[in-house]
Amino acid sequence: MAFTLSMHPWVYTAKFKDDSWTEKFIEQEHLTSQEESKLSAIEREELLTKRNNIPELPLVNFTTQYGMGCFEGAKAYPQKDGSLKVFRPDENAKRMSNSMAGLLMPAIDPKMLELAIIEGVKRNSELGFLPTYKSEWEDNNFLTADAVYIRPFSYAEPGIGLGISVAPWVVCVSTNVSGYFKEGMRSRALVTDKVRATKGGTGWIKCDSNYVIPTLVKKRAEKDGFMEAIFLDAAEQKYIEEGSSCNIFFVLKNGTLVTPELGDTILPGITRKSVIELAKDMGINVEERKISIDEVLSDATETFVTGTAAGVTYLESFTYKGKETVFGDGNIGELTLKLQKTLKGIQYGVLEDKFGWMKSF
Structure with missing residues (x-):
């Protein structure tokens, strides 16, 4: 649907x-x-x-x-x-x-x-x-x-x-x-050299024009068998910023959960904010900071994207400059799965909403 x-x-x-x-x-x-x-x-x-x-x-x-x-x-x-x-x-x-x-x-x-x-x-x-x-x-x-x-x-x-x-x-x-991503498609992501947002621009606003480039890039990536496209910063093409319509997280080898820090090029996602709160409540060390593509490819064991439509969706691999790097064993990681289950459980009322997120009428 x-x-x-x-x-x-x-x-x-x-x-x-x-x-x-x-x-x-x-x-x-x-x-x-x-x-x-x-x-x-x-x-x-x-x-x-x-x-x-x-x-x-x-x-x-x-x-x-x-x-x-x-x-x-x-x-x-x-x-x-x-x-x-x-x-x-x-x-x-x-x-x-x-x-x-x-x-x-x-x-x-x-x-x-x-x-x-x-x-x-x-x-x-x-x-x-x-x-x-x-x-x-x-x-x-x-x-x-x-x-x-x-x-x-x-x-x-x-x-x-x-x-x-x-x-x-x-x-x-x-x-x-129902589900946002296409069923049956492998959760592979392409790291693009296209630019989503620039310093001093409107990247922090959920405005119509911000979605033109990501939509074009994502549709081209899908034709090549990728589920998602990942954008780097405009200035250096070095630091990871977002997916096509979602924020992104990485679990490093030491167990730290890292997500790019907010700024004028990154949308302040509500699911992003919720995942950070959930992870901290679980005792996970969370860092909001710049994270380079090189650090991710060498040190990340799990990767997932977040958004209202995407929820918490794991990515099995990144393809960057023609080379594919698989995270962990290519399946959903332990922390990603725990966060996914917890968030969905709260949203659908099978787990306690101790944060007071769900509003009734």
Whole structure:
């Protein structure tokens, strides 16, 4: 299933005008979830096309013309007890606000967006469009389990010249998803010489334009049999920064867990932050610092990427300048597996949420 355009009926919008935000929920055209499942492919496509359209949003604006927009990715998870909970929506809302401010547009109030995310999940749940918990998901540590992907994004007012948005919308939609990476593909990564972000740029903002180069590189890498592409720093092409859409971690031979330190070229990932907290709680020594490709290839025994979509996903090898280096025995490492199980266990309600990350409605 991964990402699809099967958007849920309830959509949230907020519009900034006259120094304030006006919120509303829009119930897009829909049948019951059972009735929709019985539609023909053509009928379903027609309905979803209508649902994926908000007429008040202008076609020509600073977002569609110049990429002056940002977005978030949050998730809600079916719980073992039958409920649904959202994972750290407060963090997504704060990052969205920071991204909007970074693009010099009015920033949405984080608490307002957090409550909107939760309310949207509630409304779509009441219509029966969200997934329910399945015990068989536990068999593979929830790697193919369903969840709700929630996408808040900014959208600019009409404009065709170079400019910034002073009266943006924030729109929040959602859809059901499963695993992010393609099943059956080996977890090999290609270290690219392309550049994702530069010093003094927008690498720390979750903005639309940041995803152009990573998407192109990742798709080319997939054609060559790689699951992921890894980016080095722009200045020296020496230090590892991120994957195509995810942060990255390394377990060294001495047991230390290392992840590149945050800066203006690295996105402050919420799953990244959570994994750091989990590892420290387990007594693992965690370092946030620069780490070179040479150090990784000589000293790393485990490597994994993190993100809302990726969760905790191990990488079996790096291919750098034509040479492949395998980490450990090529299978998921002990610490990676423990972190993966713990994070997924908390998210799906089979383990105690002692950090207070899961928000209910």
